[in-house]
Amino acid sequence: MSVRVRYAPSPTGSPHVGNIRTALYNHLFAKRHGGVNILRLEDTDRARFVLGCEEEIEESMRYVGIEWQEGVGATAEGGGRFGPYRQSERNEAGIYEPHWRKLLDDGSAYWAFDTPEELKEMREFQELNKQSTGYYGGQWRDATEAQAEVARVAGKPGVVRLKVPRGEKIVVEDAIRGRIEYESDVVDDPVLIKADGMPTYHFAAMVDDHLMEVSHIFRGEEWISSAPKHVVLFKALGWAPPVMVHLPVIKGKDGSKLSKRHGDTACLDFRRAGFMGEALANFIALIGWAPGGDREVMSLDEMAEAFDLKGLQPSSGVFDFDKLVWMSGMHVRRTDPRVLLQKVVEYARRPETEHYWSSRVPAPGEVDPHVRLRGLRLLAESAKPQEPSSHDSPAGPTVGVGQASMPRFTEDYALEAVKLEQERTSSLAEFGEKCEFFFVDAVEFDPKAVENWLHEPHVAPLFEWIADQIGNRGWESHQVAAADWEALLREAQAVLNLDKLGPVVHPVRVALTGSTAGPGLFELMAVLGPVRVKTRLAATQGY
RNA sequence: GGCCCGGUGGUCUAGCGGUUAGGACGCCUCCCUUUCAAGGAGGAAAUCGCGGGUUCGAGUCCCGUCCGGGCUACCA
Numbered sequence: 001m002s003v004r005v006r007y008a009p010s011p012t013g014s015p016h017v018g019n020i021r022t023a024l025y026n027h028l029f030a031k032r033h034g035g036v037n038i039l040r041l042e043d044t045d046r047a048r049f050v051l052g053c054e055e056e057i058e059e060s061m062r063y064v065g066i067e068w069q070e071g072v073g074a075t076a077e078g079g080g081r082f083g084p085y086r087q088s089e090r091n092e093a094g095i096y097e098p099h100w101r102k103l104l105d106d107g108s109a110y111w112a113f114d115t116p117e118e119l120k121e122m123r124e125f126q127e128l129n130k131q132s133t134g135y136y137g138g139q140w141r142d143a144t145e146a147q148a149e150v151a152r153v154a155g156k157p158g159v160v161r162l163k164v165p166r167g168e169k170i171v172v173e174d175a176i177r178g179r180i181e182y183e184s185d186v187v188d189d190p191v192l193i194k195a196d197g198m199p200t201y202h203f204a205a206m207v208d209d210h211l212m213e214v215s216h217i218f219r220g221e222e223w224i225s226s227a228p229k230h231v232v233l234f235k236a237l238g239w240a241p242p243v244m245v246h247l248p249v250i251k252g253k254d255g256s257k258l259s260k261r262h263g264d265t266a267c268l269d270f271r272r273a274g275f276m277g278e279a280l281a282n283f284i285a286l287i288g289w290a291p292g293g294d295r296e297v298m299s300l301d302e303m304a305e306a307f308d309l310k311g312l313q314p315s316s317g318v319f320d321f322d323k324l325v326w327m328s329g330m331h332v333r334r335t336d337p338r339v340l341l342q343k344v345v346e347y348a349r350r351p352e353t354e355h356y357w358s359s360r361v362p363a364p365g366e367v368d369p370h371v372r373l374r375g376l377r378l379l380a381e382s383a384k385p386q387e388p389s390s391h392d393s394p395a396g397p398t399v400g401v402g403q404a405s406m407p408r409f410t411e412d413y414a415l416e417a418v419k420l421e422q423e424r425t426s427s428l429a430e431f432g433e434k435c436e437f438f439f440v441d442a443v444e445f446d447p448k449a450v451e452n453w454l455h456e457p458h459v460a461p462l463f464e465w466i467a468d469q470i471g472n473r474g475w476e477s478h479q480v481a482a483a484d485w486e487a488l489l490r491e492a493q494a495v496l497n498l499d500k501l502g503p504v505v506h507p508v509r510v511a512l513t514g515s516t517a518g519p520g521l522f523e524l525m526a527v528l529g530p531v532r533v534k535t536r537l538a539a540t541q542g543y
Numbered sequence: 544g545g546c547c548c549g550g551u552g553g554u555c556u557a558g559c560g561g562u563u564a565g566g567a568c569g570c571c572u573c574c575c576u577u578u579c580a581a582g583g584a585g586g587a588a589a590u591c592g593c594g595g596g597u598u599c600g601a602g603u604c605c606c607g608u609c610c611g612g613g614c615u616a617c618c619a
Contacts, residue, residue, distance in 0.1 A: 010619050045618055116617085123615090132545040133615055159617050177548070186546050186615095194617040201619050225547055225614040248549075248612095255611075283555095286567095290556055294566050313556080316612070320554045323568040333581080424580035489577090505577035517579035 003035025004215050007061070007068070008205060010042040011049055014056040017319065018220065018250045018258060020064055020267040021284040025218050025247065025312075027066040028285070031304035038212060039071035041086040042205060044198045060267040064281040065300045082212040087204045096199045099207050099237060100160050100192055108236035109192060111158045112140035113151040134188025135161065141189065157195035162202075162233055164189050170228040175216070175245040176312045182228040190229045202226065206233050209242055216243045221316075245309065248288050248316040258319055272356035274347055274429025275324070279331035283324045287317035297330045329426030341383060341411075341418045347428040348380035357429070367433045371444075375436030376429070379417070382409035382439060407529050409439055416527040420519035434518075438527065443514040443536060445543070453507045453516070454543045458496055462504060463511065463537040465492055475530040482522040489522070511540045 007023040009015060015023070030037040039061070043049055058073045070080035079085045084093060103109035112135075114122075119135070126133045140148070141163060152158065168184040192203040199207070209217060224246045234241040252262035259265065264273060270280045282298055290313065291298065291306040298306070332340065347353055353376065357369035407413075417438040418431060425434050437443055453459070469488060470476060493504045509521050512528060525533055 008619095012619070042619065048618060112617095114617095119616085126615095127544065130544045134545090157617085161617095174548095180547070182546075188615080191617050196617075198617085200617070205619090220613095221548070222613055222619090227547095246548085251612085253554085257612080286555065288555090292557085294557085296555090296567055315549050317556090318554055320568065323555065326568055329581090421580095423582095486577095501577055509578065515579085519579085521577060 002215065003030055003033040004038065004213050005030050005035060005218060006038035006040050006071070006209070006212065006214050007066075007218075008038075008040040008042050008208075009057055010045065010201075011053045011057065012045070013050055013053055014266040014268060015060045016258065016265045017267055017270070017280070017284050020060055020066075021250065021287065022218050022220060022247055023061055023066050024064060024281055024285055025245075025289070025307070027068070028300075028304045028307040029216065029218070029309075030069075031067070032307045035215070036070055037066070037068040038080070038082075038214070039068045039073060039085065040208060040212070041072050042201060043086055043088045044091070044200065044204055046088075046196070046198070056268060063267065063271050063277040064284075065277050066281075087199070087208065090204070090208065091198060095211070096193075096204060096207055100199075100203065103162070103192070103236055104160065106236075107163065109160050109162050110141055110143070111148045111152075112138065112161045112189075112191075113148070113156040113158045114138055114140065115156075132186050132188075134186075135190075136185075136188055159191045159195050160193035161189040162192055162229065162236065164229065164232050170231055172224075172227040172231055172244065174224065174227070175243050175309050176314050177246070180224070180227070184228070184232075187228045187232070190226075192233075202229055202233065206230050206241075207237075210234070210237070210239045214242050216245055218245045218247060221246045221248050245312065248313055250284070250287055251316050251318050253318060253320070255318065262319070263321075268352075272352050274353070274427040275328050276331050276335070276343065276428060279328040280324070282331065283327045284319075287319065288313045297327065297334070299334075325426050332425055332427070333423055335422075337415060337419045337422060340422060341415050344376070344418060344428050344431045345380045345383045345414075348376035348432070353429075371436060372429060372432035375432035375434070375439070378409075378439035379414055379431060379435050382414045383411045406531060406535070413438070413527065420523055420527060424519070437513045437515070437518075442539060443512070445510070445514040446516070449510045449514065449516045450543055453510045454540060456503065456507065458498065458503060459507045460541075462492060462496055462507065463540065465495060466508070467534050467537050470530045470534050476534070480526060480530055482520070482526040485525040486522040508537070512536050 005026040007026045009019055009023075027037050029035070039058070041054065041057075054072065061068070068074055070076055070082070071085040072079060074080060084090055090096065100109060104111070114135075118138070122135070122138065123133050140161075148158070164187045165184050170182040170184050170187060172180040172182065174180055190202045191200050193199055208214075227244055227246070230244075231241055250258050252258045254262075264270060267280070271277065278300055281300060282296075282303065285298075285303055286296065289307075290311045291303065292308070292311060295302075295306065335343070354373060357373050360369050362369055414435075417435045421431060421434040425431055466488065469492075489504050489508065490501065493501050496504075498504060505521050506516065509518065509524075510516060512521075512524065512533060518524065528536075
């Protein structure tokens with residue numbers, strides 16, 4: 001049997017991470033078995049339809065790296081040979097009607113004309129008598145065609161309901177949990193066709209799954225209690241049901257269902273926050289799925305190769321943001337620096353990035369979003385293609401003729417900066433504040449760092465000596481390797497008669513970066529270049 | 544209320560009748576080191592929700608119970 005799966009969201013809002021995880025599993029499973037992944041839109045509820053969210057669905061999927069070969073947005077002609085793939089269009093095309101007509105004809109379904117008031121009354125009565133609530137027939141389940149005709153002629157709006165057999169056992173086979181049995185007497189008769197002529201999820205989704213030859217249904221756990229209805233429906237239609245896979249929910253840190261309260265929950269929120277799609281995919285895939293062994297950090301391809309229904313979890317999981325950050329860092333480190341720079345620049349240039357951070361109130365201990373944005377902007381700016389230069393030095397070509405003129409920022413310079421920060425950065429956004437000092441004219445100092453390292457008496461003569469040496473050695477006209485910087489600073493240590501390298505390294509670092517933390521000093525100096533080093537050293541006078 | 548699903552350290556999980564209950568995040572200590580990370584080595588942290596059984600032996604099987612979640616719409 002060939003694997004055909006579908007992600008079938010309803011366009012009622014931007015997909016959150018739980019939805020996207022379902023979509024991701026579809027993709028992984030399809031890829032694992034060389035099958036087909038379908039994107040189908042369940043837009044049968046006109047009241048809840050949200051304009052523009054179809055794009056958000058596709059964006060979300062592309063962001064985390066989900067591929068689909070068929071359906072809405074697929075490259076195939078018309079989306080594929082089972083189109084259309086929007087249920088509203090399918091209904092218009094008359095795809096569902098013959099099937100519910102057939103159910104009506106053979107007595108598997110019936111017309112019901114209850115008013116909302118009548119239904120409400122029924123429910124209240126049931127609750128009062130501690131019965132299970134639901135529609136178990138009322139006066140319409142066994143009404144004659146003549147009675148139905150009377151109601152129809154009277155202009156009463158009617159719905160088509162499935163006639164769930166009574167006194168039977170309904171067995172649902174769930175791929176994760178196994179066999180689940182239901183007394184058919186507690187399964188109420190679901191509406192198949194609404195009064196407005198639209199099919200409900202129960203009907204449209206199942207008919208489509210069959211027509212589209214779907215082999216496995218991946219969907220949220222909240223569907224599990226509707227599953228018996230679907231089993232009955234398939235049987236009534238004379239079709240074999242697909243394998244059902246009910247996925248556990250993703251909860252927030254406090255154990256409740258993930259919601260706005262928990263911060264970012266929409267998939268695209270994480271793109272705005274600067275997480276690479278693959279990292280998010282890796283992280284959410286592992287809530288509810290264990291690849292076996294001790295594997296955790298995986299690419300999409302690796303996950304697809306390892307994906308197996310057996311690793312799926314029946315219990316719900318908590319979204320642990322800290323672990324996402326860790327996972328994200330692991331992916332940052334795995335990424336080729338050139339690709340990484342490209343991603344950072346792309347991120348920096350996306351308008352939503354600016355919106356996201358500028359409207360954000362920083363949590364205690366969180367970096368100032370404005371510093372982050374400034375760094376991102378500078379990074380993107382420098383990575384702009386410049387007029388061609390003959391030499392591709394990391395320090396970049398110099399502007400003007402004077403010896404001490406400031407080298408311009410180039411893409412290569414940005415690349416070197418990203419390379420140096422790569423292993424200590426855990427998201428695209430973080431490159432903002434991490435790389436900022438590479439690009440600014442005047443470094444912003446951390447008061448504490450200044451206090452600790454710039455007030456030592458040896459600092460002024462140290463900086464002076466280094467500046468002199470840069471001049472004396474004629475370093476300003478070319479780039480200087482990290483090893484040469486190291487040699488210079490070690491010499492400074494000897495000249496100033498310091499017993500450790502620390503008192504040399506730390507003040508210089510503060511002068512150059514404004515901070516006590518960061519990449520290796522010598523490497524960093526090699527990237528900044530002699531001119532900038534000298535300038536920054538001089539700028540600390542007065543501190 | 545009714546029906547259904549779930550329950551291994553704070554979190555994600557391995558386990559599938561016999562293990563000192565393993566790994567990962569987070570936390571702590573140490574090493575590496577010019578700082579911060581990363582990396583390496585350790586540590587604290589789970590009587591496997593609880594109570595009964597079955598068994599020589601149970602996280603693993605059975606029953607009960609508690610807690611959490613879902614559904615109970617002409618929403619999906």
